[in-house]
Amino acid sequence: MNSMLVVNSSARMQRSISRRLVDIFVNEVSMSAAQGAAADVALTVVERDVGATPPGFIDEHWIDAVFTEVDRRTAAQRARVAESDLLIQELKNASTIVIGAPMYNYGMPATLKAWFDQIVRVNETFSFDLARGDYPLEPILTGKTLVLMTSKGEFGFAPGEEREALNHLDGHIELLAKYLGVEEIHPIHVEYQEFGDERHQQSLHRAYVDASELGVKFRRQWEAEALQMEAVQLNAPRAAQQGWQTRRR
Numbered sequence: 144m145n146s147m148l149v150v151n152s153s154a155r156m157q158r159s160i161s162r163r164l165v166d167i168f169v170n171e172v173s174m175s176a177a178q179g180a181a182a183d184v185a186l187t188v189v190e191r192d193v194g195a196t197p198p199g200f201i202d203e204h205w206i207d208a209v210f211t212e213v214d215r216r217t218a219a220q221r222a223r224v225a226e227s228d229l230l231i232q233e234l235k236n237a238s239t240i241v242i243g244a245p246m247y248n249y250g251m252p253a254t255l256k257a258w259f260d261q262i263v264r265v266n267e268t269f270s271f272d273l274a275r276g277d278y279p280l281e282p283i284l285t286g287k288t289l290v291l292m293t294s295k296g297e298f299g300f301a302p303g304e305e306r307e308a309l310n311h312l313d314g315h316i317e318l319l320a321k322y323l324g325v326e327e328i329h330p331i332h333v334e335y336q337e338f339g340d341e342r343h344q345q346s347l348h349r350a351y352v353d354a355s356e357l358g359v360k361f362r363r364q365w366e367a368e369a370l371q372m373e374a375v376q377l378n379a380p381r382a383a384q385q386g387w388q389t390r391r392r
């Protein structure tokens with residue numbers, strides 16, 4: 144079963160570019176066999192809209208609670224980390240995470256940072272062991288894929304470009320993604336939104352095409368896996384019968 148966690152963080156519900164990119168990708172991936180896909184893929188999609196409903200900020204009580212052993216937590220401490228538990232469970236259930244992130248003040252929206260603060264949690268998503276020397280943190284989760292859709296008002300934020308040093312959005316998310324168990328990242332970016340000119344139109348068009356093509360690529364891969372699984376299941380009775388015949392000989 145493929146499972147996608149979709150995290151949108153733009154404060155804009157209308158005319159948001161990052162939300163549009165996420166929609167294009169998710170719609171493409173979710174296309175069913177009835178709509179022309181080669182096979183129906185078992186897919187669950189969970190949406191966590193931190194732009195519309197921001198997670199709470201962590202505070203001293205939260206930190207005390209997460210550093211208290213699970214079976215020693217008070218009822219109040221368990222209640223304090225209930226939101227974090229839920230968000231972490233959504234993450235653990237997902238094989239693919241799709242994040243839509245606008246650049247605000249050269250970084251991620253505070254709502255998205257609040258989400259990361261709730262889920263990057265000791266003994267849940269990372270372990271801490273001083274026996275590892277100067278790098279005591281290690282992710283606990285593995286094998287996840289991140290699709291990262293960003294939109295920026297200015298431009299030139301890519302490696303080697305003029306505003307690279309001002310880009311505190313992509314690198315930060317990619318760094319934290321490691322602690323979500325992400326091992327593969329597919330980034331798609333739009334720039335020039337504040338200029339609204341031809342350069343923006345080109346950037347937008349390129350990203351829409353990329354988001355759609357990436358969706359097709361994911362769907363094809365999942366379809367191939369679904370077909371392979373079907374073939375294994377179809378052959379299973381025959382294989383079992385052959386095994387029985389072999390034993391009889």
Ligand SMILES: Cc1cc2nc3c(=O)[nH]c(=O)nc-3n(C[C@H](O)[C@H](O)[C@H](O)COP(=O)(O)O)c2cc1C
Nearest residue numbers: 153159160161245246247248249294295296297336
């Ligand atoms: C509060 C706020 C802060 C922003 N800060 C920046 C910024 O620091 N750098 C930048 O290039 N664009 C900045 N922008 C422009 C947004 O990144 C741009 O509008 C982007 O398209 C927003 O994503 P969305 O379309 O998904 O809402 C800012 C926009 C807002 C509303």
